[in-house]
Amino acid sequence: MKVSRLVALLIRRSPFRAMMLAALIAVCSVVFSLVSELSRVSTEGLDAAIFQDNGYLGTYSVSLAGVPLTIEDQFDVVDRAAESLDMSVWRYSEVLPEVESECPPFDQVGRRSLQVMWERPGVPAELDFGHIEGVNAEWCIDGQSIPKDALFAPSSDEEAIYGAQLYIDPAYANLVALSTTDPITYGFYVVSGREDDQVDALRFAVLDEVASLAEASGYAPSVVIGRVDSAEVNVRDAADGIALVYDLIRWGVLLLAGLALMTVQMLSARQRGWFQGLLIALGAGRARVVALVALDTAIVAVAGLVLAVITLGALSDPVASFAEQSLQVQARSLSATSLVPLGFGIASVAAIAAVGPALMVVRRDPLAVLEAPRD
Structure with a gap:
């Protein structure tokens, strides 16, 4: 059976x-x-x-100066350096030159740098545009305006993630950039997901990536690394x-x-x-x-x-x-x-x-x- x-x-x-x-x-x-x-x-x-309170665990800001690189090349440099340390590039911000709004109430805040947040070159980050703490206003430059729906100001709960910055839609970035001759800078956000501090290791990794480019061009590279998150262990x-x-x-x-x-x-x-x-x-x-x-x-x-x-x-x-x-x-x-x-x-x-x-x-x-x- x-x-x-x-x-x-x-x-x-x-x-x-x-x-x-x-x-x-x-x-x-x-x-x-x-x-x-x-x-x-x-x-x-x-x-x-x-x-919301502390940001991603192990988040670092990286900025490059002193090497003539396109944003695509800068992103690749930081991305390779991050991968060598088992990290990843979360996003990067395009820091536009400081400008002053001609429309109230922003005309009272003086000169301020607007920023554009990107996932990677050519891919803008999804932000809650139109959210500027209930202020129904627009930003005016040289007689032209950036509407409220193209602005994003992080709330107090979001400042650990985005900082106390004012972000604009990428479609209006050229309007700001053309209003001044000051240069545009970029800041990259690298995430490790670990508690241990990696500032020095990340700096050396980025310098290693740009060393050959700096030697060939004769420029002296400058790398600024800072820890962004609050390590509430x-x-x-x-x-x-x-x-x-x-x-x-x-x-x-x-x-x-x-x-x-x-x-x-x-x-x-x-x-x-x-x-x-x-x-x-x-x-x-x-x-x-x-x-x-x-x-x-x-x-x-x-x-x-x-x-x-x-x-x-x-x-x-x-x-x-x-x-x-x-x-x-x-x-x-x-x-x-x-x-x-x-x-x-x-x-x-x-x-x-x-x-x-x-x-x-x-x-x-x-x-x-x-x-x-x-x-």
Whole structure:
């Protein structure tokens, strides 16, 4: 008789045990998924708050002078230097010459440098143009105007990211540049994502990249590096600690489910000892009996996973509604990305639960089992 048919017969003989184990797996899977989503929402919220208050972790400003390079060449130099230190160029700003507005209320702020933010040469950054702290005004230069919808002034919460600058739409950059003969400068933002200070290392890396160009042109390069972000280590460590607690909870729940399932399966293996000993005595082989136990465990685990997916699907709308109304965040109880760790977790649970019964089968003496008195 095939192993699958034997398992089906055993499950039919004890349906209550199979249903209870499947329900246990389902409950633990639902808890795992909900805690995982809570961890994701909390982590994203904390990261966003830290980002607003302190900027990206390990952000540096880089400016070049003394070498006649186009913006494309400057970007390539900084990009190569950043890559050599396992960093990346986040964005760069085009610092236009200082100009003075002819229209109120900006005519009261004096001369000020407007900036253009770029992702990379030719690709402007997406900014919230029109957001200038509620001031309904435009910037006027030489009788021409830059409308409010082309201006962006970071709020106090955004200054850690963009600084206290006034940004304009790239379409109006030439209007500002042509109003004066002063030069345009560029500032690059390099992100490491690490707490350790890399100012000196980044300076040397950039100088190495421009050394050959400087030697050929006879110019003396100047590189200015500064750290932009506020390294609030305690806040970041606290956020990492919260994420670790969530991980311990969700994986701990699955571990307990695996141990509980293993305990029940070991009791079942003990109760079915005479039957399993008989199979081995009749020549079924220990490997086949172990496969019988493993398949029984796998079927229970898969049934629990299916039940959990159905439950999570039913909870999807209530969870999303509660998160939106109470926490003002977007949450989902079931998604394609959450199924991957859940599936891995259930597979781990089944593997843990099958170990104990399998060892009992391997170590069992079939003759001793058959000769022992049956209760």
